[in-house]
Amino acid sequence: MKREFAVIGLGRFGGSICHELSKEGMDVLAIDLDEDKVNEFKNIASHAVIADTTDEKVLKEIGIRNIDHVIVAIGDNIQASILTTLMLKELGIKKITVKAQNDYHEKVLRKIGADQVVHPERDMGKRIAHSIISNNILDHLELSDDHSIVEVKAGKKMSGRSLIDLDIRAQYGCNVVAIKKDKEINVSPMATVVIEDGDVLIVIGSDIDISRFEKNLVVDDD
Known part of the structure; x- marks a missing residue:
């Protein structure tokens, strides 16, 4: 059974999500106040409507309560973003993801019940x-806030050395959770695995530890 999504706000961020979900075969309801933007997505999304999502009556009329996951991607209008999120929460939407403009915006969104808050510009x-x-x-x-996962290509500092020799966990506090060699992926690799030039390591850890790992082992000297 296909999941149903709604994307509110069809700017660059919301439009991109709408494109990708539609491409993956999902049912997507595209919503914006701008008629031109809505027309742009009429042949991309399953449905595209012009609507003011800060109005509870309008949300009910467009059947938003039938949607599994709503993405609020409203651009610069923080008030509209907050009011829309509040309305969606009161209508019992299962999952609400909201684009935040700044940290204060995120705090308010989390207080009123947003399930996931994203900062696309900051993260990118x-x-x-x-x-x-x-x-x-x-x-x-x-x-x-303080942990990340990185994908790094092994260079000359790691080439020809085993995981036990590099001792990444003890030296940098990070864990190598997988190694990609050509098209093969070795999950939870043994400590005896030898890293070769061009291998891709998936490493998880705190931001401070990952920063030390990158500076000492990943960034090759010219």
Whole structure:
């Protein structure tokens, strides 16, 4: 059974989510106050409607209570974002994900019951910053305020050395949870596994520990 989603706010962030969910074959209700944006998604989403989501009556009329997961991606109007989230919560929506503009906005959203709060610009900024530091840092995903998971490509500092030799857990407090060699993925690798140039390591740990790991083992000297 396909899950049903609603995306409120069809700017760059909301529009991108709408595109991807639709591409994956999900039923998506696309909602915005802007008629032009709604028209743009009429042939992409399952349904696209013009609606003021700060109005409880309007939300009921468009059948929002039948939706499993609502993504509130309203742009610069923080008041509309908060009011919409509050209305959705009162209507009993199972899961509500909301885009936050700043930390204060996030605090309010969490207090009124948002299940997940995202900071797309901030998070993308962090990921780009890490990739700029070194071509070997392929991805950086924040798990919490102080823990992350990174995907790094082994360079000359790690090449030819085993996990037990590198002693990443003891030296840096991080855990290597998987190693990708070509198309094969080795989950929970043995300590005797030898790292080869170009292998991709999936590493989890606190941000402080990961930063030390990246600076000492990932960033190759020119």
